[in-house]
Amino acid sequence: MPGTERWLVTSSRHTAYSGMLPGWLAGHYRASDLLIDLGPLAEKAGAKLVVADVVGLDAARQTLSLSSGEEIGFDLLSLATGGETDISSLAALGDSLLSVRPVGAFMERWSNFLDRNALASTISIAVAGGGAAGVELALGAEVAIRRLFRNARISLVAPEDGFLSGHAPQVRKRALAELARRGIAVHFAQAVGAEGGLLLSNGDFLPIDCVIAATGSRPPRWLAGSGLACNEAGLVAVGADLRSISHGSIFAAGDIIDRVDRSLERSGVHAVKAGPVLAANLRAALSGARRSQYQPRSRTLYLLATGDKRAIVSWGRFVAVGHWAWRIKDWIDRYFVSRYTNPARNGQ
Ligand SMILES: Cc1cc2nc3c(=O)[nH]c(=O)nc-3n(C[C@H](O)[C@H](O)[C@H](O)COP(=O)(O)OP(=O)(O)OC[C@H]3O[C@@H](n4cnc5c(N)ncnc54)[C@H](O)[C@@H]3O)c2cc1C
Known part of the structure; x- marks a missing residue:
């Protein structure tokens, strides 16, 4: 104007x-x-x-x-x-805690974590947070660490009522089946960070090398005043x-x-x-x-990536999983980014 x-x-x-x-x-x-x-x-x-x-x-x-x-x-x-990832209960993990936001910083820290542990044969990772992001990150991380480490353990920790809340029961069922099929241990509990791992509200202790925090977002602090x-x-x-x-x-x-x-x-x-x-x-x-x-x-159309080039698709009551759903997601996502990176597509 x-x-x-x-x-x-x-x-x-x-x-x-x-x-x-x-x-x-x-x-x-x-x-x-x-x-x-x-x-x-x-x-x-x-x-x-x-x-x-x-x-x-x-x-x-x-x-x-x-x-x-x-x-x-x-x-x-x-x-x-946007919001900040709420990591208040996990802060005691120190350097082993990787907050998913800001996304750019997370990518750098995850790459550094893999480099630092390149010679290890055993690795244990947990994702804290049972929203769509937590589920997708657990499934994506599983593919990465099984490729890189001989003994890889991966867990997803979330309170049961926070597991894909807002999604249809069929989506939750499919996601749980997928996590189980891939050997990802799901712990329905609140997690608190402790030295060397996560202390769960059911009394269990999970020894962990790295925790990815996808614990939902909270408003930025500067907004308060x-x-x-x-x-x-x-x-x-x-x-x-x-x-x-x-x-x-x-x-x-x-x-x-x-x-x-x-x-x-x-x-x-x-x-x-x-x-x-x-x-x-x-x-x-x-x-x-x-x-x-x-x-x-x-x-709303939701497409949850399962990490192995498949996706769970949900549209109202329709829920399905398959490679074809990943191909749709991949096309939509690449097209979305290209609108902002390719001058021909954003009309420059
Ligand atoms: C792993 C993951 C996967 C997701 N997948 C999906 C999905 O498939 N579909 C879906 O609908 N949602 C998905 N979400 C949720 C989605 O990312 C958020 O809902 C969405 O990004 C919110 O958009 P936003 O613009 O509010 O904030 P953001 O996308 O977080 O953007 C905020 C921007 O503001 C900048 N910024 C932040 N703080 C400041 C500051 N103090 N000063 C200046 N700049 C600042 C940041 O650098 C960033 O560029 C996913 C989230 C995660 C973490």
């Missing part, structure tokens, strides 16, 4: 597409296949790219504080920084138009929000699909036009 200046503030210049992370772990993708360079995208949008962490927001003063020490004032803010209206969990409270209910100049989407008008699970599908609505409403806020609403479709 004429007469506007735009900034894109982001922790790193490259953003990794989480949907392809389990496939990368299993060795089906190179790191470059899932990385999106934000430089050309910012340039195309006429935005100045600022590579820094937001460490503070003052909603009333309309300023952002950055890790570089800079302060940026704004008339309009679009918040889409922002003055923005948040829900009990600390997520930004927005309406269907993705505008903060307390500060009209602030919009938000993705894992950082809580919708006041309906419940909406935190998933990449909603983060991505809300994008065009968010963009339209930022323009509407400047022009005074009517704002649009983000209304998700009643059914």
Whole structure:
């Protein structure tokens, strides 16, 4: 829009597409296949790219504080920084703990872990977290470590009510069958990090070389002092138009929000699909036009990668598993990334 200046503030210049992370772990993708360079995208949008962490927001003063020490004032803010992985109960694991977020840092630390243990013959890995990400990461890691180590043990630890909650019972059944078939031990328990392993709420102790934390996301800490209206969990409270209910100049989407008008699970599908609505409403806020609403479709297509080039597909009540489902997922994911990395596809 004429007469506007735009900034894109982001922790790193490259953003990794989480949907392809389990496939990368299993060795089906190179790191470059899932990385999106934000430089050309910012340039195309006429935005100045600022590579820094937001460490503070003052909603009333309309300023952002950055890790570089800079302060940026704004008339309009679009918040889409996602959440942080909640690792509070696992912190005692120290260097053996690999948090899945930020995804780029996780990829680096996993590669370092494998390099450090290249000469070991026995390895024991656990994934903490029973959401879709935890299940996919356990299945992807299983492929990787069985290829590299003679004796590989892998476990998935999650409270039973947190295992693929929100997914159809058939999806849970298929996922459990797949985990069992691949020799992945599933422990339905709460896990607490301890030196050398995980202490489970059923009293068991799992000796572990590395724990991948996919324990769900919590709101970033810097949000707490922002003055923005948040829900009990600390997520930004927005309406269907993705505008903060307390500060009209602030919009938000993705894992950082809580919708006041309906419940909406935190998933990449909603983060991505809300994008065009968010963009339209930022323009509407400047022009005074009517704002649009983000209304998700009643059914969402989910494709859970099983690490061995198959996937579990669910669409409403339809649930199936197969190589064909992986081929669909692979095509969708590669196409998604190429829209942001291939100038011919994003209309440059
Ligand atoms: C392994 C894994 C697999 C997944 N697979 C799927 C899937 O197949 N389908 C699906 O629907 N969902 C999936 N999800 C969930 C999905 O990744 C999230 O719901 C989605 O990424 C949320 O999008 P977002 O834009 O809110 O945040 P993010 O994707 O986390 O993006 C946040 C961006 O903001 C930047 N940022 C963060 N903090 C700051 C800060 N303080 N300052 C500046 N920049 C910051 C980050 O660098 C990042 O670029 C998966 C998640 C994981 C972990």
